[in-house]
Each structure stands twice: as structure tokens, then as C-alpha cells.
Amino acid sequence: MQEQQLPTLIAPFKLARQGQELRGVVSVNGLERLATVLSDDKGHINVLLQFGKDQQGSNLVRGHLSTRVNMVCQRCMKPMSVNVDTNVSLAIVASEERAMQLPEGLEALIVEEEPMALARMIEDELMLALPIVTLHENRDCEPVLKKLQEETNVIEQAEKKVNPFAVLSGLK
Ligand SMILES: [Zn+2]
Incomplete structure (x- = not known):
């Protein structure tokens, strides 16, 4: 499938209503917060996000992020290549309050205002997926x-x- 240019801003509720899929690549150098924990900002993230609703009508986004980034080895302080591969499964909610009401085990994407930066969401998910300890x-x-x-x-x-x-x- 052809990789599409990913939008900078997304409207998650609207995407869920329309059942839209986002597929493409985002470069690491556009993700400042992520780049601060890496040894450089090289590389790109493969993004696949499927927005939709479940049978109860809740808004969801599911998908997959994968990338190969450089982090600092905590033993020798030299860069090392790290593969990050993570599944995304989030309920899209409008407030922190709504997020608290979600069934246990279901993580929230809190969207207080649309549109939101796609990068913010990708960064949040990747930061969680990065290894805590990086050693060659x-x-x-x-x-x-x-x-x-x-x-x-x-x-x-x-x-x-x-x-x-x-x-x-x-x-x-
Ligand atoms: Zn090392």
C-alpha cells in the first residue's frame, strides 16, 4: 500500500466517526520530546492507526507504531540502536474525568480540544514503549x-x- 502523508493535526472524534485509517511515516526529528531521550533525532516511525467505534459506541483508536532509534548505552555511553514496536489501543475521551470512568485496562487518549497534534499522541505512546534500561x-x-x-x-x-x-x- 502507498504511504500517505500524515496530517500534522488530527481530529480523533471525527476520525472515529468516519472510521478512518492513518498510515504513513513520521520522522523522529519532528518529535522534540522524544528526541530529548534519544542520542540523535535520526530515523522515522511507521504509523498505522485505525479509528472507529466499538459496539457500545465508544470511540477507539487501535494500531501499531514501530521504529528504530538511537539511544545511549548506560554502560559505555555510546549510541546503540533500539527497536521499538508497540501496539496502540486507546479509548478517545473528552476529559480526564471520562478517562477515570473507563474500564480497567483500557487506556485513554484525552482530547480536550480538536484538532490535536498527531505528534503528541505518537510521542506519548512511544515514550511508554521505550526500554527503561538500554545496554549493549x-x-x-x-x-x-x-x-x-x-x-x-x-x-x-x-x-x-x-x-x-x-x-x-x-x-x-
Ligand atoms: Zn555499551
């Missing part, structure tokens, strides 16, 4: 760690050499 597989990480340690040693040795001068300049 050991074999990818440890050589880097060893290299870092060597670099630290070089710096420490350089500092020792510099030290006598630092003392001298302090005496001036």
Missing part, C-alpha cells in the same frame, strides 16, 4: 568500555605530567 549486548559493549578505560588512563597520566606546572603557577 556484552560483546558489543565491553571492547568499548576497555577502550574508554585506556583513554582515561592516558588522560590521568597526562594530568600527572601537567601537575608540577600547576604547582608552579600557583606559587607566582
Whole structure:
């Protein structure tokens, strides 16, 4: 299927009423909040969102988001590639109050005002789906760690050499 250009703003209630589907890609560099937790803003998100109503007439959006982004490994502090793949299943409600009334296990998309930014919704879902801990597989990480340690040693040795001068300049 051809990828369509996704709108910046969406009207979720209207989309649900019309039973519309959104399918396309959003680039990570348009999602500022998400980009702050990544090591760069490269990449794009594959978006598939199906809006509609359930048998009780509640407004729903279901779908799937997938992407490959770069995050910082918490062991070696180097970038690593992370696959994020998440299903979306949200009830579209008009207020926080309505959200509280939803059956347990059903998450809400609170739309107080239409239209809303599609990016806001995609970001919210992806932020929840990101891994809490990002670490390279050991074999990818440890050589880097060893290299870092060597670099630290070089710096420490350089500092020792510099030290006598630092003392001298302090005496001036
Ligand atoms: Zn690492």
C-alpha cells in the first residue's frame, strides 16, 4: 500500500466517526520530546492507526507504531540502536474525568480540544514503549568500555605530567 502523508493535526472524534485509517511515516526529528531521550533525532516511525467505534459506541483508536532509534548505552555511553514496536489501543475521551470512568485496562487518549497534534499522541505512546534500561549486548559493549578505560588512563597520566606546572603557577 502507498504511504500517505500524515496530517500534522488530527481530529480523533471525527476520525472515529468516519472510521478512518492513518498510515504513513513520521520522522523522529519532528518529535522534540522524544528526541530529548534519544542520542540523535535520526530515523522515522511507521504509523498505522485505525479509528472507529466499538459496539457500545465508544470511540477507539487501535494500531501499531514501530521504529528504530538511537539511544545511549548506560554502560559505555555510546549510541546503540533500539527497536521499538508497540501496539496502540486507546479509548478517545473528552476529559480526564471520562478517562477515570473507563474500564480497567483500557487506556485513554484525552482530547480536550480538536484538532490535536498527531505528534503528541505518537510521542506519548512511544515514550511508554521505550526500554527503561538500554545496554549493549556484552560483546558489543565491553571492547568499548576497555577502550574508554585506556583513554582515561592516558588522560590521568597526562594530568600527572601537567601537575608540577600547576604547582608552579600557583606559587607566582
Ligand atoms: Zn555499551
